[in-house]
Amino acid sequence: METPNDTKLIKISAVPALLAELTGVSRQRLTIYNWIKVGCRTHDARIVKLQTKKRMGQLFTTRARLEEFIREVE
Numbered sequence: 001m002e003t004p005n006d007t008k009l010i011k012i013s014a015v016p017a018l019l020a021e022l023t024g025v026s027r028q029r030l031t032i033y034n035w036i037k038v039g040c041r042t043h044d045a046r047i048v049k050l051q052t053k054k055r056m057g058q059l060f061t062t063r064a065r066l067e068e069f070i071r072e073v074e
Helices: 012-023 029-037 063-073
Strands: 009-011 053-055 058-062
Touching: 009 012, 012 029, 012 058, 012 063, 058 063
Parallel strands: none
Antiparallel strands: 009 058, 053 058
């Protein structure tokens, strides 16, 4: 069951700070955009993309989708 924090939309510009909080690793905003458009290769050679929603011309994701992306890439 998703909690309200899991469904709260987060601007892509805020994702690097959240990523640093979750993993201790900082990434640039351009890296996040590459994860959305191109994806990231996993250890078993799959391509995983960060899932987003577009609202009013801006890209958003949720904490749950970011955590799922991190789990799949690790």
